[in-house]
Every structure is written in structure tokens, then in C-alpha cells.
Amino acid sequence: MLYSTSHRFSIAPMLDWTDRHCRYFHRLMTQRTLLYTEMVTTGAILHGRADHLLFSEQEHPIALQLGGSNAVELAECAKIAAARGYDEINLNVGCPSDRVQNGRFGACLMASASLVADCVKAMQDVVDIPVTVKHRIGIDDLDSYEFLCEFIETVKASGCHQFIVHARKAWLSGLSPKENREIPPLDYERVYQLKRDYPELQISINGGITTIADCIEHLKHVDGVMVGREAYQNPFMLAEVDGFIFQDSPCSLSRHDVVEQMIPYIEAHLASGGSLSHITRHMLGLFQGVVGARAWRRHLSENANKKGAGIDVLRQALAFVESAG
Numbered sequence: 001m002l003y004s005t006s007h008r009f010s011i012a013p014m015l016d017w018t019d020r021h022c023r024y025f026h027r028l029m030t031q032r033t034l035l036y037t038e039m040v041t042t043g044a045i046l047h048g049r050a051d052h053l054l055f056s057e058q059e060h061p062i063a064l065q066l067g068g069s070n071a072v073e074l075a076e077c078a079k080i081a082a083a084r085g086y087d088e089i090n091l092n093v094g095c096p097s098d099r100v101q102n103g104r105f106g107a108c109l110m111a112s113a114s115l116v117a118d119c120v121k122a123m124q125d126v127v128d129i130p131v132t133v134k135h136r137i138g139i140d141d142l143d144s145y146e147f148l149c150e151f152i153e154t155v156k157a158s159g160c161h162q163f164i165v166h167a168r169k170a171w172l173s174g175l176s177p178k179e180n181r182e183i184p185p186l187d188y189e190r191v192y193q194l195k196r197d198y199p200e201l202q203i204s205i206n207g208g209i210t211t212i213a214d215c216i217e218h219l220k221h222v223d224g225v226m227v228g229r230e231a232y233q234n235p236f237m238l239a240e241v242d243g244f245i246f247q248d249s250p251c252s253l254s255r256h257d258v259v260e261q262m263i264p265y266i267e268a269h270l271a272s273g274g275s276l277s278h279i280t281r282h283m284l285g286l287f288q289g290v291v292g293a294r295a296w297r298r299h300l301s302e303n304a305n306k307k308g309a310g311i312d313v314l315r316q317a318l319a320f321v322e323s324a325g
């Protein structure tokens with residue numbers, strides 16, 4: 001799958017949300033979008049018991065987001081991921097959670113630009129795929145445009161050319177991660193300014209973007225748009241992305257077709273001992289705005305996690321939205 005232009009539209013890394021099942025589901029509605037994994041820490045890859053790098057071939061183009069700040073470990077993980085076929089490695093410099101701060105990575109790394117640069121360089125030295133950075137416009141009182149430019153310039157000097165900028169700063173203490181996605185005000189103009197000042201860089205904008213029309217507007221100022229919560233909560237918006245954003249063949253599937261196409265994947269998951277809800281929890285928003293959507297959502301929420309729940313539960317839920325396209 002084409003990677004080179006895929007950053008024009010991407011779905012944000014979201015912990016506990018953009019797992020492999022979610023990405024497979026999203027991919028049915030858009031062939032061109034760049035999909036991000038949830039953040040995976042270097043510790044989980046190097047020392048964890050589970051395989052956190054599993055993905056289906058259909059998910060390409062796919063970027064792995066890494067959480068960490070040890071250059072040697074990040075390089076080791078990047079090497080493993082590249083060998084597994086990931087199309088991009090992204091470093092998380094935007095997450096403000098306490099857990100992440102205790103590990104000295106995520107958003108607090110914005111105050112250590114040279115460490116970020118060292119980490120990026122260490123990864124770039126061992127892989128041929130792009131290494132990108134997702135960050136905020138600032139943290140705490142380090143929120144001037146000059147600070148942001150210094151960060152960008154330091155990291156750019158390591159050879160990084162792609163930055164995904166969440167257009168709000170993060171407060172490292174006092175706000176929960178959820179509040180840090182809502183309370184600090186969005187400043188899109190600051191991200192546009194970055195693109196004007198560093199035209200040689202690929203700049204993607206993120207934060208609070210909810211419609212395809214808004215994406216198209218942002219793309220007049222920056223190279224890419226990353227959408228998180230709206231793509232997850234209203235996934236059928238993705239059916240418009242290939243046509244309107246990539247000017248490629250539009251998605252021809254209806255919402256029902258998407259469900260039908262999920263069935264073989266779900267059956268394989270059930271056959272391997274997995275639970276229906278592992279997959280259907282990502283599909284709850286599919287019929288948003290359609291008559292019967294609440295009943296669809298409720299039926300799946302209440303029944304998909306029951307022992308032995310199978311495709312019949314999905315079909316029953318589908319009956320609530322029978323005539324919807």
C-alpha cells in the first residue's frame with residue numbers, strides 16, 4: 001500500500017482504542033489513510049511476554065508509535081518493527097500521563113529536545129523507514145513559539161523531517177490525560193506558522209478535527225491531518241477520506257457491507273479463542289446518526305462480552321439498523 005502520501009490523512013495513536021482489530025476495521029473504509037498503533041513502550045517490546053507488534057497485512061500503511069526515551073532501546077525496537085514490516089516509526093512526545101512521565105517519556109520530552117534528537121537519530125541509523133515525532137505545541141510554561149521552534153530545529157538536525165503536532169500544549173501536572181485533550185486551547189495558527197517557517201518539513205496537524213471539510217481546510221496550510229476521537233467514535237466518516245482527501249477511488253461499502261466484511265475476520269478471532277467484544281467494541285459508533293444506532297450499540301455493549309457470544313449477536317444488532325445504508 002502506498003506510504004509516501006499517506007500522511008495526508010492519518011488516524012491518531014490511541015491507547016486501548018487503535019489496537020489491531022480497530023485498525024483492521026478502519027482499513028475497510030479507507031485504503032489510503034495512514035494508521036497508527038497505540039503507543040507501545042520499549043519495555044513492552046523488549047521484555048513483555050505478549051507480542052505487541054502483531055498486525056494484519058491489510059493494515060498497511062501502518063506506523064508504530066513507540067514510547068520511550070532510551071536511544072539504545074528505541075533503536076532496538078525500531079529495528080524489530082522495521083523487520084516486521086511497519087511503514088513508519090513514530091516517537092511519542094505528546095502524552096502527559098503520570099505513568100509516562102514516571103518513565104521519563106511522552107510530553108515531558110519536549111523539555112529535552114536534544115534527547116529526542118538523539119533518540120530519533122539512533123532509530124534512523126538502524127532503519128530505512130521514516131522516523132517521525134508526534135508532539136504538542138508546548139508544555140507547562142514552555143509554551144512560546146520560540147520554544148516550539150527550538151524544539152523543531154533541534155530534532156530536525158537529527159534528520160527528522162516529519163512532525164505531527166497536537167495543536168495544544170499539555171500541563172504535566174494538575175490535568176488528567178483526558179483533560180489535557182480538552183482544556184488547553186487549540187492553536188491551529190501556530191501549527192500553520194510552523195509550516196510557513198519550515199516549508200521543507202512535513203507538518204501534520206492534530207487536535208479537535210471532526211469533519212472532512214475541516215480536514216480539507218487544514219490541508220491548505222499543512223501537509224497532513226491526523227484525526228483521533230472523531231474517527232473512533234464516528235468511523236464511517238472514514239468512508240469519505242479516499243475520495244475527498246486523496247482524490248482516489250471512493251469507498252464503495254455501505255455500513256452494512258463493512259459489518260459483513262468484518263465477519264470472516266471476527267470468525268477467525270473467535271475460532272482462536274478470542275471474544276466477540278474485543279472486536280465489536282470498536283464498531284459501536286459505525287451507525288452513528290442512523291435510525292437504530294442506539295439499539296445497535298446497546299445490543300453489542302450488553303451481549304458481545306458474554307461467554308460464547310458469536311456472530312449471531314452481531315446479526316441481532318444489525319437487525320436494529322436493518323434499512324440503514
Ligand SMILES: Cc1cc2nc3c(=O)[nH]c(=O)nc-3n(C[C@H](O)[C@H](O)[C@H](O)COP(=O)(O)O)c2cc1C
Binds near residue numbers: 095209226227229
Ligand atoms: C483514548 C485515547 C488514547 C490516546 N492514546 C494516545 C497514545 O497512545 N499516543 C499518543 O500520541 N496520543 C494518544 N492520544 C492522543 C491522540 O493521539 C490525539 O493526539 C488526541 O486525541 C487529539 O486528537 P483528536 O482531537 O482528533 O482526538 C490518545 C487519545 C485518546 C482519546
